[in-house]
Amino acid sequence: MWRNKNFVRHYASRTLRPAEVILLVRHAGAFSGRVLELGIGAGRVTGYLVELAAAVHGIDVSPAMVDYCRSTYPTGTFTVADLRDMSGFESEHFDAVLGANNVLDVLGDEERVRVLRDLRRILKPGGVLAMSAHNRAHIPYLRKPTDLRGARNLLRAAGKLALIPLRVRNRRRLLPFERSEADYALVNDDAHDYTLLHYYISRDSQVRQLDQQGFQPLECLDAEGRLVDVGQEASESAELHYVARRGAGGGDGRSAPAA
Ligand SMILES: C[S@@+](CC[C@H](N)C(=O)[O-])C[C@H]1O[C@@H](n2cnc3c(N)ncnc32)[C@H](O)[C@@H]1O
Numbered sequence: 001m002w003r004n005k006n007f008v009r010h011y012a013s014r015t016l017r018p019a020e021v022i023l024l025v026r027h028a029g030a031f032s033g034r035v036l037e038l039g040i041g042a043g044r045v046t047g048y049l050v051e052l053a054a055a056v057h058g059i060d061v062s063p064a065m066v067d068y069c070r071s072t073y074p075t076g077t078f079t080v081a082d083l084r085d086m087s088g089f090e091s092e093h094f095d096a097v098l099g100a101n102n103v104l105d106v107l108g109d110e111e112r113v114r115v116l117r118d119l120r121r122i123l124k125p126g127g128v129l130a131m132s133a134h135n136r137a138h139i140p141y142l143r144k145p146t147d148l149r150g151a152r153n154l155l156r157a158a159g160k161l162a163l164i165p166l167r168v169r170n171r172r173r174l175l176p177f178e179r180s181e182a183d184y185a186l187v188n189d190d191a192h193d194y195t196l197l198h199y200y201i202s203r204d205s206q207v208r209q210l211d212q213q214g215f216q217p218l219e220c221l222d223a224e225g226r227l228v229d230v231g232q233e234a235s236e237s238a239e240l241h242y243v244a245r246r247g248a249g250g251g252d253g254r255s256a257p258a259a
Contacts, residue, residue, distance in 0.1 A: 006064040011041040018225035019241040030128035033095030039103030099131035105199040123246040137233035170194035215244035
């Protein structure tokens with residue numbers, strides 16, 4: 001879906017979440033070096049990265065998104081590529097990798113773990129991975145396909161009403177693929193009218209997963225930028241933002257104990 005459809009208008013924005021602003025400021029050292037952004041979309045964060053970083057390389061599986069970023073942010077390097085294949089990048093090349101707007105959540109568990117391992121490979125020792133992920137504790141608050149909340153006027157409500165049959169159909173199709181495992185869940189949420197499955201993970205499971213893949217988790221923030229500590233769920237936040245440092249070890253997946 002991401003490769004074949006043109007979502008440039010849907011994602012064209014320069015609006016950062018409060019958590020993203022805080023993380024970019026707090027880790028400005030890493031973000032002023034060589035930066036890789038995964039799933040750039042229409043450059044919502046990329047536009048700031050090209051101002052901050054010595055060099056930005058952005059990838060996206062969608063040619064339309066890459067064309068848009070090339071013409072809008074000519075100082076960056078943008079390529080059509082799948083984040084599941086990092087073989088084109090040298091080891092220990094980047095100071096920071098960014099996966100904004102839950103982009104890693106398009107992957108299943110095995111792929112996600114493999115990609116995290118590969119991100120570790122291409123980061124310099126001490127380099128920083130900043131990513132967000134759907135918050136598993138928020139699942140009970142997800143909208144149903146028939147939900148008309150959020151329609152600010154009658155016209156919007158009518159538009160939502162008209163979409164219900166499509167949404168219900170999409171949901172029925174993907175419902176059998178939902179999963180709930182000990183460490184994560186795969187959920188057919190309301191994104192793009194229920195056409196996708198997304199990976200949802202709790203704060204503590206995500207921190208553990210990063211630790212197991214050789215990262216030292218530094219902090220977790222809710223969308224508003226508030227610290228989410230060990231054991232906290234922050235269930236009102238649909239996504240959580242993580243920053244982790246690449247451990248200095250030799251690639252056996254071990255690093256300092258999880259935060
Ligand atoms: C939710 S959008 C986020 C866009 C942007 N990062 C933002 O924050 O606005 C996800 C982006 O990831 C891209 N994407 C999806 N699967 C991908 C994959 N396997 N490899 C690279 N990019 C992918 C999509 O084309 C889309 O542009």
